[in-house]
Amino acid sequence: xxxxxxxxxxxxxxxxxIIAGGHMSVIIKAAPLELMIIGGAALGAYIISNPIKVIxxxxxxxxxAMTAKGPTKKDYVDILQLLFQVFSVFRKEGPQAIEKHIxxxxxxxIFKAYPSFMKNHHAVEFLCxxxxxxxxxxxxxxxxxxxxxxxxxxxxxxxxxxxxxxQAVADGFPxxxxxxxxxxxxxxxxxxxxxxxxxxRLVASALVGTMLGVFGxxxxxxxxxxxMGNDIEDQGRYLQVIKAAxxxxxxxxxxxxxxxxxxxLIQPEERxxxxxVDKATKEIKKA
Numbered sequence: 001x002x003x004x005x006x007x008x009x010x011x012x013x014x015x016x017x018i019i020a021g022g023h024m025s026v027i028i029k030a031a032p033l034e035l036m037i038i039g040g041a042a043l044g045a046y047i048i049s050n051p052i053k054v055i056x057x058x059x060x061x062x063x064x065a066m067t068a069k070g071p072t073k074k075d076y077v078d079i080l081q082l083l084f085q086v087f088s089v090f091r092k093e094g095p096q097a098i099e100k101h102i103x104x105x106x107x108x109x110i111f112k113a114y115p116s117f118m119k120n121h122h123a124v125e126f127l128c129x130x131x132x133x134x135x136x137x138x139x140x141x142x143x144x145x146x147x148x149x150x151x152x153x154x155x156x157x158x159x160x161x162x163x164x165x166x167q168a169v170a171d172g173f174p175x176x177x178x179x180x181x182x183x184x185x186x187x188x189x190x191x192x193x194x195x196x197x198x199x200x201r202l203v204a205s206a207l208v209g210t211m212l213g214v215f216g217x218x219x220x221x222x223x224x225x226x227x228m229g230n231d232i233e234d235q236g237r238y239l240q241v242i243k244a245a246x247x248x249x250x251x252x253x254x255x256x257x258x259x260x261x262x263x264x265l266i267q268p269e270e271r272x273x274x275x276x277v278d279k280a281t282k283e284i285k286k287a
Contacts, residue, residue: 034184037179174210
């Protein structure tokens with residue numbers, strides 16, 4: 001939906017300008033140089049203030065914010081099915097039977113059956129590494145709970161650093177728009193003897209810089225940073241679902257109960273019903 005929002009923003013802002021009698025030729029002519037000043041300064045500040053992993057992460061999460069959506073009900077059904085299947089093998093066939101699956105999930109028939117999960121590298125590492133730890137050490141449910149909270153916090157901390165960096169760019173855009181406008185006024189001062197038409201055109205070009213700074217901040221970059229934050233929260237909820245099942249497993253609950261703990265943590269809008277999960281787990285048993 002990100003690109004739909006961009007089209008709405010551009011359509012409403014510049015459509016209203018045109019309907020009111022404005023001429024886009026002024027904006028189109030001035031925009032390239034104004035954007036060079038504003039965007040170039042914003043990019044430079046972004047590079048100065050952030051390490052390389054945050055810089056790369058900003059572009060990566062920005063593209064994801066425009067194209068990706070949060071986990072759907074189907075994604076949650078898939079993860080609940082996967083957890084039930086993994087836990088069933090672990091309980092019935094023992095640690096050695098599940099070890100080959102968690103050591104190389106990309107080669108596992110169980111994991112390969114759920115591509116929506118395999119595309120989420122954080123979730124794959126989160127589940128497999130935790131299962132490896134549970135096989136290697138006798139962790140209490142409380143220790144496991146703390147361990148998983150620490151992992152989720154670390155994942156969020158890195159991604160939130162990226163989001164805050166992009167938000168800082170949005171916050172600086174209006175000020176850089178003013179810089180571009182001031183430079184335009186300075187340029188206008190050299191043409192005061194050339195008549196009102198020339199001065200008017202130059203002042204209009206200068207004001208385009210202010211407009212682009214505010215427009216970019218509140219119409220494009222700021223909303224993108226907000227969407228990045230929402231995506232991070234969606235990812236966090238997905239990991240929390242896996243965590244709930246793993247902690248329930250550490251308490252020696254049967255697989256179906258572990259899955260129910262996980263299901264109850266899903267938000268109502270995406271949460272599959274008890275009957276839907278029951279049907280999904282029965283399909284696994286038949287298989």
